[in-house]
Amino acid sequence: MSTTALDLPTDQHQVPLQTGLSESGRASIVDHLNEILADHYLLMLKTHNYHWNVRGPLFKSMHDLTESQYEDLFGAIDEIAERIRALGFDAPGSFEAYSSLSKIKEAKAGISALEMAADLLASHENIIRNMREALAVADQYEDEVSIDMLTERLKVHEKAAWMWRSFNEK
Numbered sequence: 001m002s003t004t005a006l007d008l009p010t011d012q013h014q015v016p017l018q019t020g021l022s023e024s025g026r027a028s029i030v031d032h033l034n035e036i037l038a039d040h041y042l043l044m045l046k047t048h049n050y051h052w053n054v055r056g057p058l059f060k061s062m063h064d065l066t067e068s069q070y071e072d073l074f075g076a077i078d079e080i081a082e083r084i085r086a087l088g089f090d091a092p093g094s095f096e097a098y099s100s101l102s103k104i105k106e107a108k109a110g111i112s113a114l115e116m117a118a119d120l121l122a123s124h125e126n127i128i129r130n131m132r133e134a135l136a137v138a139d140q141y142e143d144e145v146s147i148d149m150l151t152e153r154l155k156v157h158e159k160a161a162w163m164w165r166s167f168n169e170k
């Protein structure tokens with residue numbers, strides 16, 4: 001009879017990964033994914049904040065755009081965290097961890113709709129730059145699954161950045 005995960009003794013927490021990716025390579029990729037996960041979580045919170053608090057003539061367009069973006073970010077958070085687990089590491093999941101991992105600034109109170117758009121643009125561009133670094137590392141270790149996920153996310157964030165940038169263009 002073959003052994004399944006459920007048959008393992010309760011004190012055996014770690015089953016070695018034998019997927020062809022070295023532990024040091026997986027750790028290097030996860031270092032970047034941890035920051036990107038934290039970026040996503042903090043940006044989701046900020047996007048939600050501006051969804052609630054935006055005022056003025058741009059209310060409808062920003063209220064709707066922020067809603068579609070925080071929903072997308074929520075889904076991506078789960079995908080990134082589960083990729084970290086598949087690479088053999090625990091996924092960070094606390095505001096304390098996210099605050100120390102991410103350089104995304106918290107939402108500002110009392111700012112105009114256009115200032116919110118500029119702030120969201122800066123956050124998406126921050127994530128885009130982090131993803132390019134993560135992609136280079138995932139490429140170095142030939143982690144095609146992370147490359148695929150990051151490329152897909154890069155496309156989403158570049159589109160979001162274009163939209164927020166356009167709010168402040170004439």
Ligand SMILES: [Fe+2]
Nearest residue numbers: 051052063067
């Ligand atoms: Fe809402």
